[in-house]
Amino acid sequence: xxxxxxxTPGVDRRGLRGLLPRGARAITSxxxxxxxxxxxxxxxxxxxxxxxxxxxxxxxxxxxxxxxQNLIIGNAGLLAMGQAAFVGVGAYTAGILAVRFEVDGSIxxxxxxxxxxxxxxxxxxxxxxISGDYLFIVSLGFxxxxxxxxRNWVDVTGGATGLTGIPTLTLFGMDxxxxxxxxxxxxxxxxxxxxxxxxxxxxxxxxxxxxxxxDEAAAIASxxxxxGPKVQFFxxxxxxxxxxxxxLAYNLGYVGSGSFDVSDSLLIFQMAVIGGLGxxxxxxxxxxxxxxxxxxxxxxxxxxxxxxxxxxxxxxxxRPEGILGKAKITNLIKK
Amino acid sequence: MEQAVAVQAPHALGVRGLxxxxxxxxxxxxxxxxxxxxxxxxxxxxxxxxxxxxxxVVSGAYRGPYSGEVAIDGRDVRSVPAYSRADAGLSRxxxxxxxxxxxxxxxxxxxxxxxxxxxxxxxxxxRTRRARAERDEQRQRARAIMATFGDRLLPRADDQVMSLxxxxxxxxxxxxxxxxxxRLLLLDEPMAGMNPHETEELTDHLLDLNRTAGTSMLLVExxxxxxxxxxxxxxxxxxxxxxxxxxxxxxxxDDSVIEAFLG
Numbered sequence: 338x339x340x341x342x343x344x345t346p347g348v349d350r351r352g353l354r355g356l357l358p359r360g361a362r363a364i365t366s367x368x369x370x371x372x373x374x375x376x377x378x379x380x381x382x383x384x385x386x387x388x389x390x391x392x393x394x395x396x397x398x399x400x401x402x403x404x405x406q407n408l409i410i411g412n413a414g415l416l417a418m419g420q421a422a423f424v425g426v427g428a429y430t431a432g433i434l435a436v437r438f439e440v441d442g443s444i445x446x447x448x449x450x451x452x453x454x455x456x457x458x459x460x461x462x463x464x465x466x467i468s469g470d471y472l473f474i475v476s477l478g479f480x481x482x483x484x485x486x487x488r489n490w491v492d493v494t495g496g497a498t499g500l501t502g503i504p505t506l507t508l509f510g511m512d513x514x515x516x517x518x519x520x521x522x523x524x525x526x527x528x529x530x531x532x533x534x535x536x537x538x539x540x541x542x543x544x545x546x547x548x549x550x551x552d553e554a555a556a557i558a559s560x561x562x563x564x565g566p567k568v569q570f571f572x573x574x575x576x577x578x579x580x581x582x583x584x585l586a587y588n589l590g591y592v593g594s595g596s597f598d599v600s601d602s603l604l605i606f607q608m609a610v611i612g613g614l615g616x617x618x619x620x621x622x623x624x625x626x627x628x629x630x631x632x633x634x635x636x637x638x639x640x641x642x643x644x645x646x647x648x649x650x651x652x653x654x655x656r657p658e659g660i661l662g663k664a665k666i667t668n669l670i671k672k
Numbered sequence: 673m674e675q676a677v678a679v680q681a682p683h684a685l686g687v688r689g690l691x692x693x694x695x696x697x698x699x700x701x702x703x704x705x706x707x708x709x710x711x712x713x714x715x716x717x718x719x720x721x722x723x724x725x726x727x728x729v730v731s732g733a734y735r736g737p738y739s740g741e742v743a744i745d746g747r748d749v750r751s752v753p754a755y756s757r758a759d760a761g762l763s764r765x766x767x768x769x770x771x772x773x774x775x776x777x778x779x780x781x782x783x784x785x786x787x788x789x790x791x792x793x794x795x796x797x798x799r800t801r802r803a804r805a806e807r808d809e810q811r812q813r814a815r816a817i818m819a820t821f822g823d824r825l826l827p828r829a830d831d832q833v834m835s836l837x838x839x840x841x842x843x844x845x846x847x848x849x850x851x852x853x854x855r856l857l858l859l860d861e862p863m864a865g866m867n868p869h870e871t872e873e874l875t876d877h878l879l880d881l882n883r884t885a886g887t888s889m890l891l892v893e894x895x896x897x898x899x900x901x902x903x904x905x906x907x908x909x910x911x912x913x914x915x916x917x918x919x920x921x922x923x924x925x926d927d928s929v930i931e932a933f934l935g
Binding site: 536537540541542543544545547548551552554555556557558559560561562563565566569615 | 753
């Protein structure tokens, strides 16, 4: 039996743009994202208050993690929530390599991405046997384990004190400093990761993954082996979180276990869900709503989780597939 | 002449002495069934007679223990997992329709060609020349298969399958099942939920497919009219046993069959 109870056909696949006349959809999509990119590119040049550019930088850094979460839940249909653990794996990997071994940023970031992918694949393997809410609990448990390791493996992670003295990012021997050059190098790396994600989701590989998500039995009957894509998508989603972690380490110059708790996983989870599952642009929007908005509205900072929770509740009532999404999160839980 | 070919070619489906027990319940008690190459064979029986168990063993969806022989196109498939049976020449459509609901008509049909690709996932992400060539080739095949349904599917190629009518969704499912060029098509109540006109149209389509592509079929169906129109050979299953086997007219006149269905 079909598990997807999609309502108004057409609207769901195209997100909010479905409400606009056909011709306007393509134009709005391109122009909106063109405008966003333009603003993002102009920010360092515009000499805006540092608080704004810092918040924007943090938002951009978290975009890969949010997109990775979206790949895992939205595209693969695996209900897992533990992205902060992989952000942590990436941050510690890059931080340790930079501090203790003084390697170039390019190698440290690459190592962070690969190790996160490897750990992600290991966590993804249980996803083959369990699904729905059980996987959700297992992924949370994994997050707690990573936190415990980070706090107690003092020799490597610095324990509760954290890992301090991370140098500024050097790429191929060139120091990126802390200002505009760092901002743009982060932006380029994030954009490259998004291009890779787009190449994956629009390929036959991405389509096969969506087929498995929609109906595993029908996929198997079509000759598709579900195990491979599931583990691979889990690894890719985790690798993206690892990228966020490595960039975060260089941005803060410090890695502390406090940034990778379950509540941080929840924030990344919310970025993916609010923006819309199954849509890259949705997660970008989600990152802006969850990070940039509260950073800008300082008085609201203490209420970030509350506000995000409220937004989610309202969204789930009004638009269960998220702002730009195409798959309802409730469809994943039922399985 | 056609007969001579049929004798030499391996059976599209050969099942011998199939016994399947769920705990203490015997679902199949030694079933022998043959779908000769190029034939359309019917499988009927009351609810709970073991039809679904039989289909699940043949498709590989049932992974528990059973005894007996199961061969598709002459190849023993007992140790072949369900996802590899498309490679062995098997394609199926489900009781009730199972499609990839969030995807388009064309995407659904293209996914049926999965076993035909030689280039892997990585090549598809990197858009290698070979991956693109294969993709284009399958896209053309998908268009050609859609075209066999007249103007039912082609104008809706980019529509989400959920927006289609029930009969059209069934057509998409059949088109997807045809993409691997199956030797054996497993049809589990394909006409269920269709009106007489749609039933007749699909019957003609399947007959046409059998004649032109020589696709062998095993048809599970409740509508006896469809069975009579399509099947050269009909097996009747009751309580896990074949109680009758012959032409549609023969089995309909069989006393034990009448008793099984009415008694």
